[in-house]
Amino acid sequence: MVEILDKGPFYHGTRADLLIGDLLTAGFRSNYNPDIIMNHIYFTALRDGAGLAAELAKGDGVPRVYLVEPTGEWENDPNVTDKKFPGNPTRSYRSRAPLKIVGEVKDWVRQTPEQLAVWRERLAKIDKREILN
Template sequence: MDNEQTLPGAVDPGPFYHGTKAVLKPGDLLEPGRESNFGERAQANFVYLTATLDAATWGAELAVGEGRGRIYRVEPTGPIEDDPNLTNTRFPGNPTRSYRTREPLRVVDEVLDWEGHSPEVLRGMLEHLEELRRQGIEAIND
C-alpha cells in the first residue's frame, strides 16, 4: 500500500511512523496482540502509528524494553482510525496525527535522523504517565 494515498477510514496521506524499542527490518509486520506499553500492559487490540515524527519519537522514548528507541516508517495493510487516546483530548481533532489499526503495519525502513526530547521534557511526560497510572487511567483498547 502506498503511503502517499489516503487509506480507508483516514484522511491523512502519511507517510506513517511507529516508535518502539523493537529491532525490526523492512518487510517485518507489527501486529496487534502484544502487551501494551502503558498502564497494566494488557494485550493490545491495536497497533499504533502516526504521521508526525514528534509523536513517533514519544513512542520510541516511552516504549517498554531494553535498548534504544527506534522509529520505523510503516505502511498500514488495512484501514486505520483516529487514536481515541489522543483525539479530542487536550485539543480538538487529531493534531498529533495519531492512528490505530487492527491490521498489521509493514515496516518500510528505519528512520535514523531523529532527535529525542530533552531530558526535562521526557521527565515531565514520564511524571504525567505515572500520575495517569496512579489514577487508574488505562489506554482505550476497544
C-alpha cells in the first residue's frame, strides 16, 4: 500500500506553454544546474511556490502555473525536505512518472523584481553538486 503524502491539489511552475492533457516528464536540464539532466519532475501543493518556480525557470516564455495530477508514485523532494527544512513545509514532491496538466492557474502571487533578485542571488550561491537527482 502506498502512503498518501498529500491530497493536493498540486501545481507545477514553468515557462512552457502547455495544454490541458499534456504530460510533463523528467529528462530535461535542471533550472539550477544545466549540467544535470533531471530524473524526476517536480511539483508542489503550494500554488505560489509553483509561481516562484515559474518565475525562476529558464527560458523566455511567460511564467505559468499549471494544476497537475501525478500519474504514478511520488515522494518528498529531498532537496528541501529535512535537508533544509524539517518535515516538508514547502509541500514539495517529485516523481519519475509524468504529471498530467489538468488546468492553468491565473491567480498566483507574483514576486517583485527585488524579491526575484534576492532569490536568484540565493540560487547562485547553492553548491550545484548538492542537488539530489
